Amino acid sequence: xxxDIYHIASDYLSGRINDxxxxxxxxxxxxxxxxxxxxxxxxxVWKITGSLPQALEPDVDAEWKRFTAMREKEAxxxxxxxxxxxxxYYYAMRAAAVIIPVLLLLSxxxxxxxxxxxxxxxxxxxxxxxxxxxxxxPDGTEVSLxxxxxxxxxxxxxxxxxxxLSGEAFFKV
Numbered sequence: 001x002x003x004d005i006y007h008i009a010s011d012y013l014s015g016r017i018n019d020x021x022x023x024x025x026x027x028x029x030x031x032x033x034x035x036x037x038x039x040x041x042x043x044x045v046w047k048i049t050g051s052l053p054q055a056l057e058p059d060v061d062a063e064w065k066r067f068t069a070m071r072e073k074e075a076x077x078x079x080x081x082x083x084x085x086x087x088x089y090y091y092a093m094r095a096a097a098v099i100i101p102v103l104l105l106l107s108x109x110x111x112x113x114x115x116x117x118x119x120x121x122x123x124x125x126x127x128x129x130x131x132x133x134x135x136x137x138p139d140g141t142e143v144s145l146x147x148x149x150x151x152x153x154x155x156x157x158x159x160x161x162x163x164x165l166s167g168e169a170f171f172k173v
Contacts, residue, residue, distance in 0.1 A: 005025070005028060005038075008024065008028075009039060009042050122154065123152050123154055124152070124154075125150060125151070125152045126145065126150070127149070128145040128146065128150075128167070129147070130148070131147060132144065132145060132146055133145040133149075135151060137153055138154075138155065138156055138157055139157050139161060141171055141173050142172040144172070146167055146168035146169065147167075148167055149165070150166040152164040152165075
């Protein structure tokens, strides 16, 4: 038998079953309680769907218009999304074109100002020990240090010439 039991049951319920399929179907029903449950479920669905209208007359033109309108709406939405994406990207690139050079300039300025501050604040220390010592400072001042004297001065003088002295010294400016 080439047809399945669902098609045969459909023919049985519609009343257009042949004798050979009817015998096969009734035999199948008697084989097990599970088969009778399956048929009861098929019969319930048949009764529900039997009350639905059989003839379906689709309005092809109206459906085609609805479909094309929906497609056009989707196309406009996609175009708007692309414009929004482009504009966000465009403005982000413009902002980056302004911000990056400013940050680079500030970084370079900060680096060189720190370097100059570091050079200005680098100190040298001279200790005369058990003898006298003559030391020349970066501004040309000559300092004569007495025994056991310590002099601390910047490697490079700024506006002020400040030194730290511990002991005795003579400055020749």
